[in-house]
Amino acid sequence: xxxxxxxxxxxxxxxxxxxxxxxxxxxxxxxxxxxxxxxxxxxxxxxxxxxxxxxxxxxxxxxxxxxxxxxxxxxxxxxxxxxxxxxxxxxxxxxxxxxxxxxxxxxxxxxxxxxxxxxxxxxxxxxxxxxxxxxxxxxxxxxxxxxxxxxxxxxxxxxxxxxxxxxxxxxxxxxxxxxxxxxxxxxxxxxxxxxxxxxxxxxxxxxxxxxxxxxxxxxxxxxxxxxxxxxxxxxxxxxxxxxxxxxxxxxxxxxxxxxxxxxxxxxxxxxxxxxxxxxxxxxxxxxxxxxxxxxxxxxxxxxxxxxxxxxxxxxxxxxxxxxxxxxxxxxxxxxxxxxxxxxxxxxxxxxxxxxxxxxxxxxxxxxxxxxxxxxxxxxxxxxxxxxxxxxxxxxxxxxxxxxxxxxxxxxxxxxxxxxxxxxxxxxxxxxxxxxxxxxxxxxxxxxxxxxxxxxxxxxxxxxxxxxxxxxxxxxxxxxxxxxxxxxxxxxxxxxxxxxxxxxxxxxxxxxxxxxxxxxxxxxxxxxxxxxxxxxxxxxxxxxxxxxxxxxxxxxxxxxxxxxxxxxxxxxxxxxxxxxxxxxxxxxxxxxxxxxxxxxxxxxxxxxxxxxxxxxxxxxxxxxxxxxxxxxxxxxxxxxxxxxxxxxxxxxxxxxxxxxxxxxxxxxxxxxxxxxxxxxxxxxxxxxxxxxxxxxxxxxxxxxxxxxxxxxxxxxxxxxxxxxxxxxxxxxxxxxxxxxxxxxxxxxxxxxxxxxxxxxxxxxxxxxxxxxxxxxxxxxxxxxxxxxxxxxxxxxxxxxxxxxxxxxxxxxxxxxxxxxxxxxxxxxxxxxxxxxxxxxxxxxxxxxxxxxxxxxxxxxxxxxxxxxxxxxxxxxxxx
DNA sequence: CACCTAGTACTTTTT
DNA sequence: GTACTAGGTG
Numbered sequence: 001x002x003x004x005x006x007x008x009x010x011x012x013x014x015x016x017x018x019x020x021x022x023x024x025x026x027x028x029x030x031x032x033x034x035x036x037x038x039x040x041x042x043x044x045x046x047x048x049x050x051x052x053x054x055x056x057x058x059x060x061x062x063x064x065x066x067x068x069x070x071x072x073x074x075x076x077x078x079x080x081x082x083x084x085x086x087x088x089x090x091x092x093x094x095x096x097x098x099x100x101x102x103x104x105x106x107x108x109x110x111x112x113x114x115x116x117x118x119x120x121x122x123x124x125x126x127x128x129x130x131x132x133x134x135x136x137x138x139x140x141x142x143x144x145x146x147x148x149x150x151x152x153x154x155x156x157x158x159x160x161x162x163x164x165x166x167x168x169x170x171x172x173x174x175x176x177x178x179x180x181x182x183x184x185x186x187x188x189x190x191x192x193x194x195x196x197x198x199x200x201x202x203x204x205x206x207x208x209x210x211x212x213x214x215x216x217x218x219x220x221x222x223x224x225x226x227x228x229x230x231x232x233x234x235x236x237x238x239x240x241x242x243x244x245x246x247x248x249x250x251x252x253x254x255x256x257x258x259x260x261x262x263x264x265x266x267x268x269x270x271x272x273x274x275x276x277x278x279x280x281x282x283x284x285x286x287x288x289x290x291x292x293x294x295x296x297x298x299x300x301x302x303x304x305x306x307x308x309x310x311x312x313x314x315x316x317x318x319x320x321x322x323x324x325x326x327x328x329x330x331x332x333x334x335x336x337x338x339x340x341x342x343x344x345x346x347x348x349x350x351x352x353x354x355x356x357x358x359x360x361x362x363x364x365x366x367x368x369x370x371x372x373x374x375x376x377x378x379x380x381x382x383x384x385x386x387x388x389x390x391x392x393x394x395x396x397x398x399x400x401x402x403x404x405x406x407x408x409x410x411x412x413x414x415x416x417x418x419x420x421x422x423x424x425x426x427x428x429x430x431x432x433x434x435x436x437x438x439x440x441x442x443x444x445x446x447x448x449x450x451x452x453x454x455x456x457x458x459x460x461x462x463x464x465x466x467x468x469x470x471x472x473x474x475x476x477x478x479x480x481x482x483x484x485x486x487x488x489x490x491x492x493x494x495x496x497x498x499x500x501x502x503x504x505x506x507x508x509x510x511x512x513x514x515x516x517x518x519x520x521x522x523x524x525x526x527x528x529x530x531x532x533x534x535x536x537x538x539x540x541x542x543x544x545x546x547x548x549x550x551x552x553x554x555x556x557x558x559x560x561x562x563x564x565x566x567x568x569x570x571x572x573x574x575x576x577x578x579x580x581x582x583x584x585x586x587x588x589x590x591x592x593x594x595x596x597x598x599x600x601x602x603x604x605x606x607x608x609x610x611x612x613x614x615x616x617x618x619x620x621x622x623x624x625x626x627x628x629x630x631x632x633x634x635x636x637x638x639x640x641x642x643x644x645x646x647x648x649x650x651x652x653x654x655x656x657x658x659x660x661x662x663x664x665x666x667x668x669x670x671x672x673x674x675x676x677x678x679x680x681x682x683x684x685x686x687x688x689x690x691x692x693x694x695x696x697x698x699x700x701x702x703x704x705x706x707x708x709x710x711x712x713x714x715x716x717x718x719x720x721x722x723x724x725x726x727x728x729x730x731x732x733x734x735x736x737x738x739x740x741x742x743x744x745x746x747x748x749x750x751x752x753x754x755x756x757x758x759x760x761x762x763x764x765x766x767x768x769x770x771x772x773x774x775x776x777x778x779x780x781x782x783x784x785x786x787x788x789x790x791x792x793x794x795x796x797x798x799x800x801x802x803x804x805x806x807x808x809x810x811x812x813x814x815x816x817x818x819x820x821x822x823x824x825x826x827x828x829x830x831x832x833x834x835x836x837x838x839x840x841x842x843x844x845x846x847x848x849x850x851x852x853x854x855x856x857x858x859x860x861x862x863x864x865x866x867x868x869x870x871x872x873x874x875x876x877x878x
Numbered sequence: 879c880a881c882c883t884a885g886t887a888c889t890t891t892t893t
Numbered sequence: 894g895t896a897c898t899a900g901g902t903g
Contacts, residue, residue, distance in 0.1 A: 093893080121893050146892085164897085165887075221893055289892065398890055403894085420892090454879095461879050502879090585893070605891045627890060643891080879903105886898075 024079075032078045036071050036107070040064075047276075047309040048072045051080055051248070054269075054303035056296075057278040060340045061325070061649035062316030062611065065278045069250055070100055072276065073115060074107045076248055084114035088268075089250040094119055094585070095592060096252065096609060116246065120261050121221060122585050124228030127242070128219070129581065134235035137227060140577075142218040142438055142445045143584040147426060149174050149220055151447050152212055155469075156205060167198055176202045177209060181222045182258050182290035215481055217444040225260045232267040243271045253609070254279030254299075258290035266302075275303070281336050282329050285605060285643045287635075297336070314340040314649075316611055318347025321651050324679045329645040331678050332638045349685035351656040352676065354704050358401070358619075361660045362408035364687075365394060365616050368656060369414060369599060372614060389415065391613035393600040395647050397625040401618060402601050409599065419592050419602040425583050429543070429553040430560055436533045437580050440518055443485030446472065453488075456542030458506035464499055471496050485514070513537060526564040526575045530557075604647045615651035617644075620659040620673035621701060644675045661690070661701045670701025677711035827876070834875040 024032070037045050047057045047068045059065035069089060076082040091097040097117040104112040116123070128137055144152070153170040162168045180190050180202075187207035194200040213220065219227060232239040249269050251257065254277035257265070269275040277299060284293045300306050314322055322340050329335070351368070355361035369392060394405055399420055409416045424430060435451035442448070446469075454460045468491060474481040482490075491499055492508030499507070513536045520532060534540040534557060543550035543557070563583075567575035592600065592610065600612065604625075619625055625644070630636035648655060661670040676684075691703025702710065827833070 119893065285891075288890080400889065457880065459879065603891065629890070882902080888896085
């Protein structure tokens with residue numbers, strides 16, 4: 001999380017003139033010029049010193065755009081004498097903003113703190129927090145995420161007795177509402193334009209949704225932008241203040257801005273026109289979120305005096321990688337013609353592997369990583385360069401693909417960090433705790449109240465909630481409705497008929513807890529407030545009685561408490577506000593740690609803006625990547641292609657592309673992706689080219705060469721041309737495929753040694769032929785618990801484990817307990833531990849929190865868990 | 879009212 | 894393989 005900056009505050013909003021610019025001595029000036037401009041090429045330099053008026057920087061992948069923005073800001077401050085707080089930089093993620101601030105800090109020191117930086121969402125949120133009242137917004141509005149939104153819609157569906165599936169699926173309705181909002185349509189306009197039955201239905205929901213959010217004092221993500229824009233349009237005094245304050249505007253990833261964001265920027269820049277946007281039309285991958293690629297394509301039309309600076313020298317990748325990326329993206333139409341170049345001629349060929357299935361694919365990736373990291377230990381003389389795990393990333397199209405890869409990594413003991421997936425702030429217990437905090441700030445936030453009412457279970461069920469809701473809804477007596485918090489207090493006093501005694505007592509208890517916690521807010525720190533929430537809400541006791549799952553959740557709550565400590569310098573009420581706000585706006589990517597000695601697992605979308613020496617892209621089959629939803633649509637297909645371009649250009653030195661001939665449930669038919677066919681063949685090193693269909697097996701995709709030839713002839717595949725889920729019995733893969741699957745497949749998973757596969761084929765593999773082909777494949781997997789080497793560091797030899805696997809979970813040796821020293825970690829990386837339920841595991845890492853130690857453990861059968869040492873009954877094994 | 883089970887439907891990407 | 898739902902039981 002990016003620590004406090006106040007977009008409006010220090011220095012105060014009241015307009016101040018820029019500090020009087022004392023004329024710089026010539027020598028001083030020359031020194032600044034040298035320091036800021038010397039590291040730049042000609043084009044970058046031009047972008048940095050062009051400070052007045054509109055500027056479009058067309059920055060190809062890896063061409064140093066972040067560097068241009070930071071140097072430009074440094075230039076503005078040091079050379080042009082602009083005050084830091086007169087500069088605004090909008091980035092795509094909070095992480096990017098934090099990084100930019102760090103880099104700027106290195107260049108110019110303390111002044112970096114005062115530059116306004118953040119995402120569109122976070123900047124708007126803070127402006128609205130401060131000035132929202134000017135357009136009638138409540139001071140303490142809540143920010144609703146996808147989960148909260150779904151709850152609102154589900155409430156409607158319940159009222160109407162409609163199913164939450166099919167055409168009234170909440171996410172579908174919300175998607176339609178969001179699109180309309182981003183197109184600037186009001187619910188009324190939606191209704192007017194609705195033609196189909198479904199459009200009318202969505203329009204009605206949109207109207208209801210808007211009314212309801214207003215009543216709940218809540219804004220969703222779209223509202224933050226819309227209201228942010230409205231603030232600039234409808235509150236002239238406020239708008240004028242911001243326009244005067246922010247004299248120099250920067251927008252990164254401009255190709256991914258939507259219409260609302262575009263208008264917001266235009267409003268801010270209206271007066272001075274000092275607007276620098278940086279982007280690359282080839283990297284536009286968010287049209288589904290309303291991003292409008294025309295914003296960048298038409299910039300010169302919108303700002304006729306704009307200067308345009310193309311950055312075409314790439315500093316990141318080898319020529320081979322750039323040629324591959326260009327090979328793919330040049331199949332798109334309507335792009336700004338450009339071709340990146342690099343001084344790094346040549347480079348390793350791009351490896352391509354056609355795997356049997358997703359497990360085989362993951363295993364292949366793991367082997368390549370092991371090979372490369374063996375080079376660190378100096379085991380491989382021919383290794384090109386040592387590789388650290390920090391420098392390796394595995395990219396994929398959908399989050400679901402991470403599972404197979406995670407399992408393979410876990411098995412081989414390679415540490416990894418997963419970006420995305422189930423996010424910390426979306427976990428149930430974390431959201432529950434945050435709901436408690438939100439409730440403390442607001443009487444209206446019904447969604448949050450309903451979240452906490454029965455967590456832990458207090459005998460408040462659907463019926464009670466219905467009564468509460470009815471009491472809260474507008475009536476003739478109270479046309480605006482009654483705030484939910486008041487209703488709860490009233491119900492606790494027995495003023496609402498029909499509520500059971502049990503529920504009534506529970507509600508009185510909740511009202512009482514809320515009252516007590518509210519009294520305490522101003523007097524205690526945020527972590528202490530959370531302690532109060534945990535104990536008085538009963539959350540803590542509840543989790544303690546929930547066994548192992550409870551431990552894990554409790555660990556998350558401790559983590560949340562730890563995070564809340566970052567706001568400790570602020571006044572308690574502000575700290576609460578900021579904490580609740582920022583936890584609502586954190587992005588996945590914000591969790592990425594670029595220094596951790598771990599392999600990174602990440603979606604292609606989230607990988608934008610990042611880079612690694614070694615990159616794997618997995619799942620390159622038709623239907624998965626390009627995704628099936630793009631197969632019929634030219635525009636969407638082009639976006640998939642840009643996504644592929646983004647993926648390829650993340651790699652600095654080595655790139656591997658892989659696909660699986662057979663995938664599970666419907667995500668692709670196993671035909672190698674057309675993107676593979678679009679890369680010039682001489683750049684590729686095809687490790688495996690089997691074509692099961694040549695043997696008449698239609699359960700698999702075509703082989704690489706056959707597919708390539710097919711694409712060259714203009715053939716196309718549609719989803720389903722393979723036959724995933726074909727009737728069993730037809731399954732007759734070539735024996736080498738079968739053997740590979742056996743070596744890597746189900747039988748080796750998660751410590752259980754032998755599971756007959758789903759097809760019932762359970763004959764002995766033809767080991768001889770198999771071993772002859774690649775002897776290492778049978779090695780540890782399937783013979784020893786695969787997780788045996790966990791936590792021992794990469795490149796270390798796997799320890800021999802004599803224990804038969806059947807005995808896993810039973811202690812063999814018991815050693816005297818290790819002394820517990822306060823303030824020091826008790827568990828060490830690599831410790832073998834025993835847990836009453838999860839069985840045996842290896843400590844991956846642990847860290848101290850204020851009152852406890854959180855231990856991350858890889859268990860044989862249950863995966864990786866983080867447990868609180870004080871609660872979990874963990875035994876260290878000898 | 880809470881918990882369990884079995885059955886069903888569904889899978890993009892995210893601030 | 895999972896996430897969610899409905900329906901039954903305690």
